[in-house]
Amino acid sequence: MTVPLEGFHAVKHALRFAPELVTGVRVRGLDAARTLARSLAPDVTELLLAAATVGEVAHHTGVEATGEIPPRDSSVLTYRQEPLVLLDRPRSPGNAGAVIRVAAAAGASGVAMTGPLDPWHATVVRGSAGLHYALPVLSVLAAEVSGPIVVLDAAGDTAASLPPDAVLVVGSERSGVGPEWCERADAVLALPMRAGVSSLNLATATAAALYRRR
Ligand SMILES: C[S@@+](CC[C@H](N)C(=O)[O-])C[C@H]1O[C@@H](n2cnc3c(N)ncnc32)[C@H](O)[C@@H]1O
Incomplete structure (x- = not known):
C-alpha cells in the first residue's frame, strides 16, 4: 500500500x-x-x-x-517512554494530520486513532507534512491500549499531570472524548481558557498538553 x-x-x-x-x-x-x-x-x-x-x-x-505505508507498529500501544496520543474518533483528516505533525515535533511516542478515519488517508498525510514517517501512526481498538489514561477535556483539572508513559486521549471535533475513555481515565487534564471560549482545536489542544509536559 x-x-x-x-x-x-x-x-x-x-x-x-x-x-x-x-x-x-x-x-x-x-x-x-x-x-x-x-x-x-x-x-x-x-x-x-x-x-x-x-x-x-x-x-x-x-x-x-x-x-x-510501513508495517503496523503496535508495540507503542503497551510500552513507551513518551506519551502516546490517542485521537478518539476524529472526523477531519486535516485535524488528524495536524495532530500527527505536532506529536512528531513534541516527541510523542506515536499517534493512535479509534473510529473509521484511515490514519494513512492521503489527506491526513498531507496535513502531517509527511511526519507520519517520524513515529508510529495506526488505527486501534480501545482494548488494545494500556497504560495510564489521561483524558484531555476542558471540564477536567488544570493541575493534572501527564506521565511519560501516558495515553493522552483527545476527543472528536463534535462530541469530545467518549464515555469509555472517561470511565478508564486516571486523570482528566484541562487547558484553561478565557471565559466564553468553549474549546480548542484538536491539534492546538494536543500541542499545549505535550509542550506543557516538555
Ligand atoms: C474541538 S474539542 C471538542 C469539543 C466538543 N464539543 C466537546 O464536547 O468536548 C476536541 C478535543 O480537544 C480537546 N480540548 C479542546 N479544548 C480543550 C481544553 N480547553 N482543555 C482540554 N482539552 C481540550 C479535548 O480532548 C476535546 O475533546
Missing part, C-alpha cells in the same frame, strides 16, 4: 525519517529542486536528487513522491 507525498516538505520528512519507504520521486526541474533542497533541507539534498526523475508535478513546490 502506498500514499502520495505531495510537495517538498512531505518528501523531505519521509526521506529524512524513512528513506527506504520513499519511491517515485519526481521533480519539475532539477535545478529548482536542488536550490530548494539546499536552502531548506541540505541534509536530504543528495538523497532527493539521486532518487529524482524529471516530469510533470502538480504541487507548487515542484516536488512529489510516493510513500510505502
Whole structure:
C-alpha cells in the first residue's frame, strides 16, 4: 500500500525519517529542486536528487513522491517512554494530520486513532507534512491500549499531570472524548481558557498538553 507525498516538505520528512519507504520521486526541474533542497533541507539534498526523475508535478513546490505505508507498529500501544496520543474518533483528516505533525515535533511516542478515519488517508498525510514517517501512526481498538489514561477535556483539572508513559486521549471535533475513555481515565487534564471560549482545536489542544509536559 502506498500514499502520495505531495510537495517538498512531505518528501523531505519521509526521506529524512524513512528513506527506504520513499519511491517515485519526481521533480519539475532539477535545478529548482536542488536550490530548494539546499536552502531548506541540505541534509536530504543528495538523497532527493539521486532518487529524482524529471516530469510533470502538480504541487507548487515542484516536488512529489510516493510513500510505502510501513508495517503496523503496535508495540507503542503497551510500552513507551513518551506519551502516546490517542485521537478518539476524529472526523477531519486535516485535524488528524495536524495532530500527527505536532506529536512528531513534541516527541510523542506515536499517534493512535479509534473510529473509521484511515490514519494513512492521503489527506491526513498531507496535513502531517509527511511526519507520519517520524513515529508510529495506526488505527486501534480501545482494548488494545494500556497504560495510564489521561483524558484531555476542558471540564477536567488544570493541575493534572501527564506521565511519560501516558495515553493522552483527545476527543472528536463534535462530541469530545467518549464515555469509555472517561470511565478508564486516571486523570482528566484541562487547558484553561478565557471565559466564553468553549474549546480548542484538536491539534492546538494536543500541542499545549505535550509542550506543557516538555
Ligand atoms: C474541538 S474539542 C471538542 C469539543 C466538543 N464539543 C466537546 O464536547 O468536548 C476536541 C478535543 O480537544 C480537546 N480540548 C479542546 N479544548 C480543550 C481544553 N480547553 N482543555 C482540554 N482539552 C481540550 C479535548 O480532548 C476535546 O475533546
